[in-house]
Amino acid sequence: xxxxxxxxxxxxxxxxxxxxxxxxxxxxxxxxxxxxxxxxxxxxxxxxxxxxxxxxxxxxxxxxxxxxxxxxxxxxxxxxxxxxxxxxxxxxxxxxxxxxxxxxxxxxxxxxxxxxxxxxxxxxxxxxxxxxxxxxxxxxxxxxxxxxxxxxxxxxxxxxxxxxxxxxxxxxxxxxxxxxxxxxxxxxxxxxxxxxxxxxxxxxxxxxxxxxxxxxxxxxxxxxxxxxxxxxxxxxxxxxxxxxxxxxxxxxxxxxxxxxxxxxxxxxxxxxxxxxxxxxxxxxxxxxxxxxxxxxxxxxxxxxxxxxxxxxxxxxxxxxxxxxxxxxxxxxxxxxxxxxxxxxxxxxxxxxxxxxxxxxxxxxxxxxxxxxxxxxxxxxxxxxxxxxxxxxxxxxxxxxxxxxxxxxxxxxxxxxxxxxxxxxxxxxxxxxxxxxxxxxxxxxxxxxxxxxxxxxxxxxxxxxxxxxxxxxxxxxxxxxxxx
Numbered sequence: 413x414x415x416x417x418x419x420x421x422x423x424x425x426x427x428x429x430x431x432x433x434x435x436x437x438x439x440x441x442x443x444x445x446x447x448x449x450x451x452x453x454x455x456x457x458x459x460x461x462x463x464x465x466x467x468x469x470x471x472x473x474x475x476x477x478x479x480x481x482x483x484x485x486x487x488x489x490x491x492x493x494x495x496x497x498x499x500x501x502x503x504x505x506x507x508x509x510x511x512x513x514x515x516x517x518x519x520x521x522x523x524x525x526x527x528x529x530x531x532x533x534x535x536x537x538x539x540x541x542x543x544x545x546x547x548x549x550x551x552x553x554x555x556x557x558x559x560x561x562x563x564x565x566x567x568x569x570x571x572x573x574x575x576x577x578x579x580x581x582x583x584x585x586x587x588x589x590x591x592x593x594x595x596x597x598x599x600x601x602x603x604x605x606x607x608x609x610x611x612x613x614x615x616x617x618x619x620x621x622x623x624x625x626x627x628x629x630x631x632x633x634x635x636x637x638x639x640x641x642x643x644x645x646x647x648x649x650x651x652x653x654x655x656x657x658x659x660x661x662x663x664x665x666x667x668x669x670x671x672x673x674x675x676x677x678x679x680x681x682x683x684x685x686x687x688x689x690x691x692x693x694x695x696x697x698x699x700x701x702x703x704x705x706x707x708x709x710x711x712x713x714x715x716x717x718x719x720x721x722x723x724x725x726x727x728x729x730x731x732x733x734x735x736x737x738x739x740x741x742x743x744x745x746x747x748x749x750x751x752x753x754x755x756x757x758x759x760x761x762x763x764x765x766x767x768x769x770x771x772x773x774x775x776x777x778x779x780x781x782x783x784x785x786x787x788x789x790x791x792x793x794x795x796x797x798x799x800x801x802x803x804x805x806x807x808x809x810x811x812x813x814x815x816x817x818x819x820x821x822x823x824x825x826x827x828x829x830x831x832x833x834x835x836x837x838x839x840x841x842x843x844x845x846x847x848x849x850x851x852x853x854x855x856x857x858x859x860x861x862x863x864x865x866x867x868x869x870x871x872x873x874x875x876x877x878x879x880x881x882x883x884x885x886x887x888x889x890x891x892x893x894x895x
Contacts, residue, residue, distance in 0.1 A: 433852020484609030505862025558793025692744025717770030
């Protein structure tokens with residue numbers, strides 16, 4: 413646990429240094445405005461979004477503007493919003509007219525923390541599977557820097573928080589492959605229930621966790637209360653679902669009215685489920701802009717490791733294999749299956765991370781081809797994520813037709829080649845405000861923040877990365893080989 417805590421602090425500092433600190437799409441803007449309302453007005457109404465022209469939601473029965481998304485992600489972002497409002501925006505060298513940009517940057521930093529928390533939880537989960545600490549650290553670093561978790565740690569989408577929730581829930585419920593205590597089952601169930609409040613579509617993933625709990629309970633048995641873990645999960649998740657439906661009824665007079673506008677983006681219905689499933693499956697597997705194999709090469713190792721994990725922990729294998737398969741089919745039906753403006757297969761990011769869990773079991777068994785394939789996927793995956801984090805993602809997407817026609821995704825679009833063009837461009841040309849190198853300190857400096865203040869914050873994160881990274885390495889090196 414001490415290694416995991418230090419590892420989390422190290423990764424948090426690294427991710428803070430590489431964060432964009434920017435919010436550009438409505439899915440990122442919404443948690444900012446909702447957390448702002450919670451912080452300053454103690455409610456979830458978002459009139460400021462409607463007034464600014466970025467509103468996506470519906471008026472409730474009282475004419476109050478509400479978000480199309482539940483409040484879960486905004487609650488998780490709230491502590492960082494408070495830091496931005498009460499601390500960062502009031503530092504010397506921060507002009508008052510850019511306080512909103514500083515507030516947004518702080519909110520965006522929350523993704524760095526949740527991404528680091530997810531990797532630390534993966535580290536503990538690898539240990540629970542029964543692999544050595546050094547191998548667990550190597551596999552965790554692979555997930556930290558060679559999967560979409562790295563690139564999404566720099567943006568304010570809900571994926572990093574969702575991944576952290578599901579990995580910790582898997583650790584609590586299935587880490588040992590044995591029956592868990594009632595309190596531990598309850599904590600895991602509460603996390604799964606809360607995931608619905610982050611994104612209601614996460615219910616699909618929760619169903620897989622329930623199936624895994626049934627597998628665990630059936631294999632282990634419990635004379636006093638058979639299927640206790642599954643029953644706890646079902647009960648807690650059911651209560652959470654009822655709360656969400658009650659929210660819909662209170663706001664809109666209908667529990668099945670989720671507050672999503674009927675149309676968006678020039679009148680197109682983006683939130684229906686009428687997409688030809690073959691189109692989504694093909695895009696998620698083989699397209700140059702959304703392929704899970706291209707944007708998360710380590711899943712190749714994850715797939716190969718499934719038989720190895722099955723021999724060690726069957727319930728965890730159900731989660732690792734079941735979640736990606738179910739989500740692949742589920743999101744392939746979604747009209748906006750590509751996830752809007754985003755890098756890679758955004759909706760499948762939590763799934764592909766869970767599919768990487770078997771890498772730990774495979775690394776312990778370590779067939780002859782494992783090491784070269786490990787390094788190949790590590791280097792390839794890192795380069796893909798580094799390219800995505802380099803410059804403003806929207807610049808190339810807007811210029812080179814990410815969408816065609818009436819907001820239809822262009823299947824041949826490649827953000828990797830687009831980003832490479834921008835890297836070449838900005839190596840030789842200055843960037844306008846908001847374009848160019850996508851780092852929070854670059855953007856805030858261009859907006860008027862003091863170089864000394866930004867250097868101080870950056871130095872603090874860098875010092876933290878060096879100190880916590882050094883302590884983590886020292887502890888891991890002191891552990892005997894094989895332990």
